[in-house]
Amino acid sequence: MNEPETKELDMPNENLTRRILSVAGGAAAALVLWTLTGPVAGHDLSAETGGAVREVGAFAVLAGALAAGLAAWALLALLERTVSRPGRVWTITAAAVLALSMPGPLGGAADTASMAVLAAMHLAVAAVLIPCLGLSARRR
Numbered sequence: 001m002n003e004p005e006t007k008e009l010d011m012p013n014e015n016l017t018r019r020i021l022s023v024a025g026g027a028a029a030a031l032v033l034w035t036l037t038g039p040v041a042g043h044d045l046s047a048e049t050g051g052a053v054r055e056v057g058a059f060a061v062l063a064g065a066l067a068a069g070l071a072a073w074a075l076l077a078l079l080e081r082t083v084s085r086p087g088r089v090w091t092i093t094a095a096a097v098l099a100l101s102m103p104g105p106l107g108g109a110a111d112t113a114s115m116a117v118l119a120a121m122h123l124a125v126a127a128v129l130i131p132c133l134g135l136s137a138r139r140r
Helices: 003-040 058-082 086-101 103-108 112-135
Strands: 046-049 052-055
Touching (some): 046 112, 058 086
């Protein structure tokens, strides 16, 4: 008799864990790419910001990926409260945001290698966040 209630209570914790792991996984994917191309392969990743070329370090990669993941989570939470099919709407919106944001790494890189790595990191974060958060959506 109490079993259905227990399952309902467990679901939010399971969903919370899934979302935390999704955001952390996106950040880890970006950091792995940064590590493989920077410290391992020896390429100093750099981008132009404000007219100056700056090195892109691990902290910037981690902070950017976490910010994107938390913003994605916040959007999904908002959609869960406002639309009947939040997972579908979120996935479409996330794919559109990814497409619109690609000029950033493509145009802001200081050199061709940095452009390739920044774009790959961008796509790696999206490859984790879009399906993982989309699958965690709860219907209204």
